[in-house]
Amino acid sequence: MTTPNSTPRFLAHLVALVFAFACIQAPVHAAMIGTDTLVSQVELQQQRDALAERLLRDDVKKELLILGVNPDDVADRVNSMTVSEIRQVQGQLASLPAGSGLGTVALVLVILILLEVAGVIDIFPKI
Amino acid sequence: MKVMPCSRSLAAGLFALWLVLGGCSATPHSDRLLAGDRGELPTRRELVDVPFHPQQQYQCGPAALATLLQFSGIDTTPDALVSRVYVPGRQGSFQVEMLAATRHHQRLAHVIGPSLPALLAAVAGGRPVLVLQNLGLDWYPRWHYAVVVGYDLERRQILLRSGVEARYVMGVKLFERTWKRADYWGMVALNPGELPVEDDARGYFLSAAAFEHNAAPALADKAWRAGLGRWPDSIELLMGHGNFLHARGDAEGAAIQFRAVTEREPEYAPAHNNLAEALLDLGRVREARQAALRAVALGGEYLPIYRQTLHRADHADMEL
Numbered sequence: 107m108t109t110p111n112s113t114p115r116f117l118a119h120l121v122a123l124v125f126a127f128a129c130i131q132a133p134v135h136a137a138m139i140g141t142d143t144l145v146s147q148v149e150l151q152q153q154r155d156a157l158a159e160r161l162l163r164d165d166v167k168k169e170l171l172i173l174g175v176n177p178d179d180v181a182d183r184v185n186s187m188t189v190s191e192i193r194q195v196q197g198q199l200a201s202l203p204a205g206s207g208l209g210t211v212a213l214v215l216v217i218l219i220l221l222e223v224a225g226v227i228d229i230f231p232k233i
Numbered sequence: 234m235k236v237m238p239c240s241r242s243l244a245a246g247l248f249a250l251w252l253v254l255g256g257c258s259a260t261p262h263s264d265r266l267l268a269g270d271r272g273e274l275p276t277r278r279e280l281v282d283v284p285f286h287p288q289q290q291y292q293c294g295p296a297a298l299a300t301l302l303q304f305s306g307i308d309t310t311p312d313a314l315v316s317r318v319y320v321p322g323r324q325g326s327f328q329v330e331m332l333a334a335t336r337h338h339q340r341l342a343h344v345i346g347p348s349l350p351a352l353l354a355a356v357a358g359g360r361p362v363l364v365l366q367n368l369g370l371d372w373y374p375r376w377h378y379a380v381v382v383g384y385d386l387e388r389r390q391i392l393l394r395s396g397v398e399a400r401y402v403m404g405v406k407l408f409e410r411t412w413k414r415a416d417y418w419g420m421v422a423l424n425p426g427e428l429p430v431e432d433d434a435r436g437y438f439l440s441a442a443a444f445e446h447n448a449a450p451a452l453a454d455k456a457w458r459a460g461l462g463r464w465p466d467s468i469e470l471l472m473g474h475g476n477f478l479h480a481r482g483d484a485e486g487a488a489i490q491f492r493a494v495t496e497r498e499p500e501y502a503p504a505h506n507n508l509a510e511a512l513l514d515l516g517r518v519r520e521a522r523q524a525a526l527r528a529v530a531l532g533g534e535y536l537p538i539y540r541q542t543l544h545r546a547d548h549a550d551m552e553l
Contacts, residue, residue, distance in 0.1 A: 173322025183317060186333035188443045195329050203415065204325030205365055205378035207293040207396055216373060 162192050169199040260409040262349030266386060267405065274350065275357050279383030279392055280304075283361045285399040286311045293396060294318045294326025297378040298334060300394050301363045305422045307338045325376060328365060328418060336444055340422040341456055343429050343440040347417035349409055351431055353384050358430035360421045361394075367414035376415070425452040426459045434464035442473055450481060468498050475507060484514035495524075502531035506539045513542075513549055522546040 166187070167180050175183070184192070195202060222228070266274075284303045288296035288311070295314040302309050317334040318326040335342035345351050345362060355362050362381045369375030379401070383392035391408040395401040403411075412419075421429065425448070429437060437460050445453040457474035464470055475490030488511040494504035505528035512521035525543035529536065 173320045179316045186337045191329040203376045204323035205294050205376040206291040206325030
């Protein structure tokens with residue numbers, strides 16, 4: 107046994123051993139982290155959903171404000187809607203049906219114009 | 234045979250007009266009802282006690298909603314509802330806000346099945362129905378809310394509280410055309426505990442789930458229980474009520490409902506998962522672990538959540 111050489115060799119063996127253990131341990135360690143990661147992924151998704159919902163609600167609030175709804179009422183009105191209702195209306199408020207009542211005079215006028223153009227009646231002599 | 238000289242252009246004009254105006258104005262529901270296919274529906278019914286509020290300009294939404302809510306015992310007026318459902322920029326009211334405002338007043342807003350028989354069945358059952366109509370045309374919509382309060386199939390009439398008319402009589406077919414253009418949309422306002430006339434557990438589940446969102450807990454509980462009274466085997470209602478109880482801190486009641494689901498639908502993983510959660514809260518760790526294992530074994534879309542539950546159960550088990 108030659109003592110001068112033994113220390114580096116011992117160290118080399120130790121390093122090799124540590125690496126070997128590290129390699130064996132790595133998958134086990136990863137699997138454990140994996141479980142935690144999964145949990146945090148689920149939580150992250152939930153947080154994202156909550157954030158997305160808040161953004162959607164904010165969008166609808168802005169749209170209603172633009173359409174002249176009283177700022178004092180907007181929050182309460184939008185908070186009364188469910189998530190799926192919010193999704194239905196978001197970005198659609200300009201085109202969604204908005205029940206308002208009778209527009210009889212305008213409708214009659216349109217029909218008369220149509221009839222005129224179709225050549226059925228002749229009450230607008232200039233056309 | 235005498236032929237009018239202008240008949241061809243007149244025919245062409247009328248055809249064009251038919252295309253523009255009436256191309257899709259079939260009335261399938263009325264046709265069937267009027268042909269006598271009406272099941273157990275009475276020939277006529279009129280709910281004379283439904284109040285009336287003549288609409289202010291463009292505000293048929295608040296007027297119709299006030300009519301419906303007053304009938305269900307809420308002390309309100311069209312003016313009071315303007316701030317909840319009227320949208321100045323559109324000079325009208327949206328359907329979702331009619332539903333949301335109904336729930337805000339602690340009434341269960343329920344969209345009825347999109348059909349004339351469903352509408353008349355609701356009225357025959359004593360419930361006025363708020364309907365959206367398109368009085369104009371598909372390409373020239375005139376959206377309008379009114380409340381159907383009666384019908385007479387012999388006289389082929391639908392009776393409404395509409396606009397400034399306290400008792401507006403419409404032909405069944407004309408009504409169907411205007412209603413069909415609004416996709417046969419109609420809603421009722423139910424007192425918590427009341428049920429829709431139709432046999433549709435899933436439809437009621439959706440209404441109850443939305444109601445729970447901002448209802449007083451006691452009323453939400455009443456709505457869930459009423460639904461389960463009528464549809465005791467509904468998976469959706471059992472899950473909904475179980476989740477409601479769990480959120481209220483009644484883990485024992487929740488566990489009973491989730492267990493009931495697993496007995497009816499053993500392959501339905503979410504019930505096993507939620508049962509595990511409720512059992513964990515009750516400290517029944519071994520049973521919880523069994524339920525969580527079952528959920529994980531069944532797998533599916535929410536598998537990561539089931540694993541999380543199992544993880545929790547394992548931890549609780551180790552701590553014992």
